[in-house]
Amino acid sequence: VKKKASKYQKQAQPVEQTAVLGAGIMGGGIAYQSASKGTPIVMKDIKDDAIELGLKEARKLFAKQVERKKLTTEQMAEKLTNIRPTLSYGDFGNVDLVVEAVVENPKVKDAVLTEVEGMVSENTILTSNTSTISINRLAQNLKRPENFCGMHFFNPVHRMPLVEVIRGEKTSDAAVAATVAYARAMGKTPIVVNDCPGFLVNRVLFPYFGGFSFLVEQGADFQHVDKVMEKFGWPMGPAYLLDVVGLDTAVHANEVMAEGFPDRMARDGKTAIQVMYDNDRLGQKNDKGFYAYE
Numbered sequence: 039v040k041k042k043a044s045k046y047q048k049q050a051q052p053v054e055q056t057a058v059l060g061a062g063i064m065g066g067g068i069a070y071q072s073a074s075k076g077t078p079i080v081m082k083d084i085k086d087d088a089i090e091l092g093l094k095e096a097r098k099l100f101a102k103q104v105e106r107k108k109l110t111t112e113q114m115a116e117k118l119t120n121i122r123p124t125l126s127y128g129d130f131g132n133v134d135l136v137v138e139a140v141v142e143n144p145k146v147k148d149a150v151l152t153e154v155e156g157m158v159s160e161n162t163i164l165t166s167n168t169s170t171i172s173i174n175r176l177a178q179n180l181k182r183p184e185n186f187c188g189m190h191f192f193n194p195v196h197r198m199p200l201v202e203v204i205r206g207e208k209t210s211d212a213a214v215a216a217t218v219a220y221a222r223a224m225g226k227t228p229i230v231v232n233d234c235p236g237f238l239v240n241r242v243l244f245p246y247f248g249g250f251s252f253l254v255e256q257g258a259d260f261q262h263v264d265k266v267m268e269k270f271g272w273p274m275g276p277a278y279l280l281d282v283v284g285l286d287t288a289v290h291a292n293e294v295m296a297e298g299f300p301d302r303m304a305r306d307g308k309t310a311i312q313v314m315y316d317n318d319r320l321g322q323k324n325d326k327g328f329y330a331y332e
């Protein structure tokens with residue numbers, strides 16, 4: 039895989055100005071990571087409070103670096119200026135690469151990608167941080183599908199080294215190369231994978247969540263399952279991980295997986311994960327999921 043990534047890196051056009059659409063858990067994390075490694079990033083959302091939350095999270099992460107004496111307060115202030123929060127597409131004309139990180143809903147993503155394609159230059163690379171939606175499907179409505187691929191970060195962005203770069207049928211080598219190069223500039227380890235529901239990591243992770251949900255529905259104590267999986271060697275158990283991921287994101291992602299692999303992923307009736315979502319227990323994003331947060 040390493041070999042493949044460096045092959046792509048050789049053909050990369052420079053990625054100097056970037057943008058992220060969505061200032062949520064992932065968008066905020068992507069903005070922080072890009073800013074921290076020195077690539078300016080415009081962070082666009084449709085809600086003021088989302089922008090505020092994204093910036094707050096970035097400030098918190100930079101402040102930790104200052105506490106650990108890895109940054110001075112001056113360096114922190116300078117790095118923060120790399121994040122340019124906005125509610126408009128005003129600055130998008132000069133952007134080399136965009137990461138779309140809005141909600142995991144194909145219709146919303148279609149609308150946002152079509153909209154942003156009209157705001158950027160012909161050479162701008164568009165990428166999506168979708169967890170599960172097919173890149174070929176998202177490319178369908180685009181005028182320049184060759185400039186589009188997946189750029190799938192993991193949560194929390196600043197800690198998780200892997201980035202899946204997903205190549206659609208029409209994605210050009212140049213788009214893959216630029217995306218691989220940007221992932222590396224952000225200090226990440228990119229792997230280039232083909233398009234399928236869930237790509238590589240979530241194709242493995244979501245059946246695991248499904249197994250967890252099934253256990254809970256059969257009466258297992260979720261905290262006990264978490265403890266067992268931690269003892270097994272995972273850094274956190276499935277319930278806690280679902281709270282980190284967001285129950286809404288997990289439900290939407292699972293729907294896409296079930297559509298793609300109906301025989302393996304579709305279930306009759308409501309799963310424990312769906313019940314949590316129906317009861318507005320979204321995880322850490324609204325302070326209540328399997329666990330309660332302060």
Ligand code: NAD
Nearest residue numbers: 060061062063064083084088139140141142168169193283
């Ligand atoms: P989130 O709900 O925390 O954030 C989504 C943000 O998008 C919100 O702030 C919302 O206001 C904004 N938004 C909605 N419509 C918009 C528009 N038209 N323009 C700009 N902003 C808009 O969601 P998230 O967890 O950050 O997930 C974002 C994407 O990243 C999803 O595709 C998800 O599948 C993917 N992802 C999530 C995780 C995870 O663990 N949460 C991990 C990897 C990938």
